[in-house]
Amino acid sequence: MHQGFTSLPPELLLIVAECTDQNTLCSLLRTKKPIHFLLWPVLYKREISRRHAVGLIRSIRLGCGTAVSKFIAAGADINARIETGDCEEFTGYTYPLATAVVRNQKAIVGLLLQHGADVNAKIDGFLCYTVLADRIHPWAGVLSNTPLTVAVAMGYVDLAVALAQKLEDPNTVVSIVLLSDYTALEQAARCLRPQVVRQLLERGADPNKRRPGNVTLLHALLEDPDLPSYVGALEDGESIFAEVIMELLQHGADPFVEKACEDHGDEDWTKCELECNLTACSLGAHSPYAAVRRHFRSVSHRQACKKLACRETRYFNMEWRQS
Known part of the structure; x- marks a missing residue:
């Protein structure tokens, strides 16, 4: 079947692939490299269209930048709020950039930022994955988080500096602790991240x-x-x-x-x-x-x-x- 299938014109190959079930599609992708390059968008678009699509988040967790790039090329919304059904990053839901930051996936963070990921995306949920890290600042236990607050709290300084560079307003509120608003500068200073403090001040944060x-x-x-x-x-x-x-x-x-x-x-x-x-x-x-x-x-x-x-x-x- 595969041999006859691979001899079809590309237009027909795509039509047939879109009508097959998931197992058959995956099997076809493994036949020949030209077929794989032709049909992988069908697989990724199918995953994106699912009601609770978690393929992008799983790719980020595994550190698979190639798969993340393919999801982006297939039209995945990198600022979509995603409910994963587990608590590996946050209670409730996450965003692709937030998951990449929690996992300290520097290359993927750069890729997401390059394609317009929102550094201010707020998550009203506790950061769960960090319970395994004893070096984090208590700030990581607050209810309201953004990708920047996570990077600062966990001590991922390079990521925090990169995220701080993308803030449109360096005086923006990034977290709420005990009903008090905190700016990125205030959090970076309290978490003792001098490199991040310097970046925010150079961007115009008000000391x-x-x-x-x-x-x-x-x-x-x-x-x-x-x-x-x-x-x-x-x-x-x-x-x-x-x-x-x-x-x-x-x-x-x-x-x-x-x-x-x-x-x-x-x-x-x-x-x-x-x-x-x-x-x-x-x-x-x-x-x-x-x-x-x-x-x-x-x-x-x-x-x-x-x-x-x-x-x-x-x-x-x-x-x-x-x-």
């Missing part, structure tokens, strides 16, 4: 955006009571934290922005200034990390010093990285 409580990102990082435990769990965590702070300062974060005090209010501002650490600079001067503490104390000195040489360099100490 001085006010958060609830009238605090900036510098304030939030320097007074976060939970961050030291994560810093201590990382190899060289103290220097990574210092690098994140320095990236923010180098890209315009203002260490002298005043924080509103909920205890004393505006009427007792002088007392707050002395006792409540209203600026990031005063918070940093009491940091548990020596490099951060030295830098902000030096910044405080240069801010108050009347010497011109000190005041001209009050925002940035060039000796930071050497200290």
Whole structure:
């Protein structure tokens, strides 16, 4: 049958292939290379047309870039919300790009981005696959995720930088934690990913955006009571934290922005200034990390010093990285 079939004109081959069942079609694809190249679009289009098509997701999980390319060529919607029926990436549903990021499939992520995959696609489901990875940041346990938040939380820095480059608005909200919105910059900083922080700042992310409580990102990082435990769990965590702070300062974060005090209010501002650490600079001067503490104390000195040489360099100490 196959021998007679392969002698048919290509137009007839396609018509016959579209009318065959799945097993016969797969059998025909294995006959000859020319037949395979002619008929594979029929197989992939048939998979795409299924009600719960998971062929693309399975190809991504296996790291099969060739199959992913064929799905794209056959017209697969790479921004389609896909319910896989399992919980290997997220509870509920996933997107092709999100699955590729969870699996750290760099080549496939690049391929999907090249064809317009949405880096802001939100998934209201817990990230499941990461329970097997002990190195991840607790941020991976939040309910709302995007491909970028997954890459940042899991420490896939190269992927996170590539995704950050595709953000139309670097100040966009990427996650919601305990009813609070977080931008990509805020998440990258809290997860201690200095390379991602730098990329977002270079794209125009605002380091001085006010958060609830009238605090900036510098304030939030320097007074976060939970961050030291994560810093201590990382190899060289103290220097990574210092690098994140320095990236923010180098890209315009203002260490002298005043924080509103909920205890004393505006009427007792002088007392707050002395006792409540209203600026990031005063918070940093009491940091548990020596490099951060030295830098902000030096910044405080240069801010108050009347010497011109000190005041001209009050925002940035060039000796930071050497200290």
